[in-house]
Amino acid sequence: MPPSATDSPLLSPQMLAQLERLELVSRKIFRGRLKGERRSRRKGQSVEFADFRNYVQGDDLRFVDWNLYARLDKLFLKLFLEEEDLHFYTLIDTSASMTFGDPSKLQHAKQLAAALGFIGLCRADRVKIETLGTSLAKPGPTLRGRASLWRMLEYLDGIDEPSNVPLAKGVKDFCLRNSGQGILVLITDLMDKAGYESALRFLLARQMDVYVVQVLSPEEMKPDLKGDLRLVDCEDQDVAEITVSRPLLDRYQKTLAAFIDGARDYCTRRGMNYLMTTTDTPVDTLVLNYLRQRGLVR
Amino acid sequence: MNLINALSPLQWALLLAVPPAILSLYFLKLKRHPIEVPSTYLWSRTIEDLHVNSIWQKLRQSLLLFLQILVVVLAILACLRPGFRGTELIGDRFIFLIDNSASMSATDLGRTRLSVAQERVLDLINQMKSSDVAMVISFSDVQRVEQSFTHSRSQLRQRVNRIQPTQRRTDLSDALRAASGLANPGRTSEAGTNDYQVAEAMPATLYIYSDGGVPTVPDFSLGNLEPVYIPIGETAPENVGIVSFSTEQNQEKPSQMQAYARLENSGTEAVTVEVELTLDGEFLDAANVDIPGRSVRTISAQENASTNEDEGSGEADDGEAGGGMREDNLPGAAGVQFDLDHPGHAVLKLAIKEQDDFALDNTAYSVVNSPRQANVLVVTPGNESLELALSTSEAARIATVKIEPPSLLATKEHLADAEAGIFDLIIYDQCVPTVMPAANTMIIGGVPPVDGWSKGEVASRPVIIDTDPAHPLTQLVQMGDVKYNYDGFPVTGPPGASTLMDAQIGPLLVIGQRAGFEDVALGMDIVGKYSDGNVGPKTEWPIRRSFPVFVMNALRYLGGARTSYSTESQQPGTAVKIRSSLPVDQVHVTSPTGDVTTLDREAQNTFVYSATDTVGVYDTREGRAREVAQRFAVNMFSSRESDLRPRTEVVLGYETVEGQSASEPARKELWKWLLLIALGVLVFEWYVYNRRVYL
Structure with a gap:
């Protein structure tokens, strides 16, 4: 067991023990590259x-x-x-919006990626974790075997600089880099002004087993705002001026619900798995309960 | 509601610029607090539909803007200083004089004037500041301090509400003296015996709520009092009232009687009223009376003086008064006369059928009592002059005179009769009773054999110096021509006795009280023995005119004779002296309201009844008798009370107080309230802003 695994805040030993027993499941049978x-x-x-x-x-x-x-x-x-072997990809959205919340959405995404990656490593799957900002020239490492756990965690720890790459471009780049089939878990907040549809369409074209995990912070679910505010978008510095009032907050809730429903609907119709989570949901609960129910792990 | 401009045009311009400024601030970009969010993606979509709404809709939904504009509008309104005419108290010490005389029961204002006055006083009491003190005095012809100076408004209110109307006349002087005694140093309400309340002599405002039918108050200085007269009543009330009603025996036909009434119309229009005369409740006669309306006439100064005595308050109108002439308007008056057969013992009631603003003077009563003769015993060994004076036809009409020798005094029959009190008057001439009888007595040449009475040394030729012209016994008795008296002695009466005739030797004629009776002692003989033993006249008085007058006075006063058929009408509130026809210790008086009062005998075999507050007929029963022995009537009969026109001014001593138009106008400011509301709105706005509530 590499020492960095215990030191890592991404995965706790108890969680590792729980994850060891699991395995990644794909509803499709893909051609692997190596014997698995x-x-x-x-x-x-x-x-x-x-x-x-x-x-x-x-x-x-x-x-x-x-x-x-x-x-x-x-x-x-x-x-x-x-x-x-199984190709298991995790694509983490590292846009600036993911750095919000406590714990940040990015941290949550990394924890989830680490957990799923560890399951894959234990089953000798081919685990590849990438971010939307990963350039073509410098792809993420391809990991196999439990021994690679420390490398995976090290890589995940290294992801901290936000890179404002549009979702569609990031996904497109990912698809160009990785031609293989397999399971793809896209961890993102889907907050892209250009919309998430085009990005997900790229994934559909790859015929991958796609899981879209939307991570939102509680602040986004129930914004605690008061007064006359100028909201500045941290990604593109876009400004929205609001005067917070009860009807406005009600309307926000409706918009948020419509946004989530829309994403779920879009994914479900296209054979993608959709899961919405918030950063205050523990990762082990997420993996052991929700993703198990969705059939990603067994 | 009227407005006072409190600002200059420039200030107005600035103030009016405030609401548009607030509005424009809402159009302008707010100084918004920047805050970084993960994404404005959802927010943009949230406010997307707001952007498409018109700006007016945005404004419409802004409760804060509305509240802010409201605050400013209220502030602007406050700057306009809106107010309304109200009544306000000035000063910090008030005396409320509330008239509750008969005329205040008039209903020309829809309800009684008294209730209107009470309401106005209550209004003022409600405005009193907590440091103010006030007292309440009600007055008719007597005053009554309802509440002495107090801070307690509830107590004042309670006492004002407690004031009841009376049927008495109006006289302000008592009430003014009571008020003045509390406001002016060195004065008390009633000669130091009845100072109502310890109140430092301090200036006070005197509010007089009256219809002004008050006689002029002479010789009165207001001193520290600041009078405010508030007339109560409509300016042109309609009233026809009976101001006098009496019955007389028809001189030509003794078996008939005549009833006279005088009606006055205080309205301006001539009216015809129907009056109805009833006898013991049964219809007797009716008549239509035309009464002219109020007439304005110019009267001379002399008439003015006499009118003032009658009418009291100077009713000067602002005409061309001057040079001893003034204009006066008097109520129209008319008389009515009824002839009727002698009814005997009866009550006549005269009523005006028409209803008007003042019901109290629409009914008048007159009582016809049977005449009552005095029962007089003269005990004398012989007195020709006295017997002659008692044998006149007039004396025979008012008294039954029995003359007996002194030997009678010792008989048992006489003692029994004297004790039973069957005589009204016993005259002892040249003799003195051993036991005083239960009757009035007059002892000629002696004094009653009871404690207190004593006679002095006999002196010759007493010269009469003076007689008391005021006493009924010596009224019209001129003794100046009585030059010769043989001898006489000074008489000393018991405590409380009064001297009716003075000689140089001392009191010659003295009247004193004795357990409900009166004794008169004359300190000289009319007929008597000279020193040589002969009997003859001892004074020249009997040949003077004053002697029969004195004897008749004695019969009337001491004998208590009642000659007239009709009994004089009494004013409400006056004390009535009742003389019983039988010697009883108690009489029972039943008032028109049914209250029975038992009276004990007082001096002169009389009973004094003072609870004559209600207009109507009072029945008197003597002793245990069930029959009504006599009646007397209490009537308003006041021209001043019947004249409902509220006087424009009252004369208080040396000052004439103009009436203030119903109530004292004072400006009631509203700006404080508006600012308070504005403050409340501001607080609400703050609440809305902080709580984010959206109503």
């Missing part, structure tokens, strides 16, 4: 027999069923089910 612990559609090397086929020239002689050759004097090749 999941059965693949492909035939390959494993202990599980799949089929026979005629020997053709060039086949590996190690897979020739010699017993059958002795009985039938024909060369048959034994085929086994291939066991492959």
